[in-house]
Amino acid sequence: MIVHVDMDAFFASVEQRDCPDLRGKPVVVAWRGKRSVVCAASFEARRFGVHSAMAATLAERLCPEAAFVPPDFTRYRAVSQAVREIFLRHTDLIEPLSLDEAYLDVTVNKTGVATATKVASLIRQQIREELNLTASAGVAPNKFLAKIAKKKVAKLSCFAHLLESKKKCNYNSIKSIRSNAGCSPQY
Numbered sequence: 001m002i003v004h005v006d007m008d009a010f011f012a013s014v015e016q017r018d019c020p021d022l023r024g025k026p027v028v029v030a031w032r033g034k035r036s037v038v039c040a041a042s043f044e045a046r047r048f049g050v051h052s053a054m055a056a057t058l059a060e061r062l063c064p065e066a067a068f069v070p071p072d073f074t075r076y077r078a079v080s081q082a083v084r085e086i087f088l089r090h091t092d093l094i095e096p097l098s099l100d101e102a103y104l105d106v107t108v109n110k111t112g113v114a115t116a117t118k119v120a121s122l123i124r125q126q127i128r129e130e131l132n133l134t135a136s137a138g139v140a141p142n143k144f145l146a147k148i149a150k151k152k153v154a155k156l157s158c159f160a161h162l163l164e165s166k167k168k169c170n171y172n173s174i175k176s177i178r179s180n181a182g183c184s185p186q187y
Ligand SMILES: [Mg+2]
Pocket: 006, 007, 008, 009, 010, 100, 101
C-alpha cells in the first residue's frame, strides 16, 4: 500500500511557525519583482485567490495586505529532512517528489502497524506534534490513486468503485482522475 504525504502550504507554514507575527495572516513566500512567482501561499492568502506559481505581482494585487517573505530554501530543506526522518521510522521505501511531498510504500512497515491508514495517521500526528506543521495524506494501492486520494480525501469511496470496475465510476471520480496530469481522456 502507498501513502502519499503532502505538507500543507509547506514554505508558508514554516514561515508562520518560525515567526509568530505571521500566524493567522496572509503570507506569500516569493521574491519581489516583476518576474518572480509565488513559491507558497498560506491558507489565509489562498482565500484571496493567491496560489503557488502565480506571478508575484498578481498576488500583490489580489492581496496587498499579505506579508511577502523571501524564500529560505536552506531552512525548508532542513525541515524536509526532519519530515523524512519521521517517514524513515515507518519505511525505507520513500520516493520524494519535492521538498514537501513523497510517496511511501508501507506494505511492510517497520513499526508493525496493522494498516496503511493507521500508518498515515501516525505520520500526520508525529509531524504535527514534533514539527508543529500539518500534512495531508492519501492511501491507496498505487501511487496514482494515492495522490488522487490525498486531493479528494472526502471522496475515497470513489476509488473503491474505480478499482472494482470502470463502469461504476461516478462523475466525481472521473473528474478527479481527469484533473491529474498524465491521465488519458478515455476515462
Ligand atoms: Mg504541499
